[in-house]
Amino acid sequence: MWEDRVRPRLFTYTGGTKMKGLASYWRLIPQRYNLIGTECNHCKQKFFPPRKICPTCRRHGEIKSYKFKGVGEIYSYTVIHAAPDGFEFQKPYALGLIRLVEGPLVTAQIVDCKPDEVEVGKKVEMVFRKIFAGGKEGTIRYGYKFKLVD
């Protein structure tokens, strides 16, 4: 259930079609490749995914782009055993809620480890990985995942 809620934010799910979601994938490249969100100049709060208006300062705030460091810790996680289409060969895998050092929570796969190595509180860092490929002839979509810091 929670997996269903998380899915749309992890990637643009394309099912069998090759082209669907291409424009939204392309638009989100700065977020997906580099964790680019926003920061409120007034209260210094940082947002990911990016917000256009600071909920605290409203029109007094001034929003600018902010690149997250890509480090944080595991706030919570779940192990996926019944994986969605396109991820079935990776199961079982850990899907985590990562608390970035700057504050926001990000949902991402935790890779390069067995699910039983994942624990709440463990330090993680961002890696650049293949997320999804639209068949042998479609586009390959890349983006952030996280791995445990040694």
Place this chain on the structure above:
Amino acid sequence: MQVGIVGYGAYVPKYRIKAEEIAVVWGEDAEKIKSGLCVREKSVPSIDEDTATIAVTCARNALEQAKIDPADIGAIYVGSESHPYAVKTTSSMVAEAIEATPVLTAADYQFACKAGTAAMQTVMGMVASKMIKYGVAIGADTSQGKPGDALEYTASAGGAAYIIGAENVLAIIRDTYSYTTDTPDFWRREGAEFPSHGSRFTAEPAYFRHVLAAAKGILEKNKMQPKDFKYAVFHQPNGKFPLNAAKKLGFTNEQVSTGLLTPMIGNTYSGATPLGLAAVLDEACAGDKILAVSYGSGAGSDAFIIEVTKENEKRRNKKTVKSYINKKEYLTYSIYSKFKGKIKGVSLEK
């Protein structure tokens, strides 16, 4: 104008498969293979890694050391024989992932295992002619060996990136020299899944002819001898060829051992010479001279004379080649087959 390395970054995936694990599948003698090829195990990319993810990781590691503004990067070239797309560049993805876009030029190279060093030569020339301030050259691969073929014991994954510039260099590239001929020792036709090779034909007329000619050529041109170098790196399709080449040229095993990675990680193809050089730079000190000679089937060799500066010790690369090599997890042949998409009827990309 002095051109050199401003920063470099290496990456080797965490997974390994041992020669024993492959040999038992094909009924071969693992000990004989290990001593014949001098390869004990090889790196295997994870199910979500490919040449683009490796190239991006290397480029980010290089940028971390170089500490330059990515907007000052004027060119990115990625050399590989396993670019994820036949049409659509790996280099533009790297450019985006290190925020070097949009004002730069980029392209993908292929020249079997020497595509990465060809990229280095290109950016060297562009920096020297003041066409660009910095250029990034990357050699990265996730190479495939046909199941049961000798190449299956060596074809591995990894890469290294070099940021080339004229200021604050941690190593000066004194000279480069290439030797190229039309030699059909190894090839893969468009659409073919696995490469083919000319078996014994790959040694004398291919690897040794080109590597030795390029090495001798650059030494003669610069009036230098093997004893002038602290380190030498030769392309390493297996663990044996580079040692033989070194011996024929008059280099000792000691000069070659730091940059000889194939016994532990296999042949990373376009990543091989760049990674070997990175392993040397991880340890080299001011004044040390390095000879690096790549080899790409088809065929050609690029030789480089590199001299390390004080900057290298001041800004030591923190993500060393050794740290990547030591961090490993072994796979069984069956999981390896799944990771590499070798299981019939199962498409990992759907």
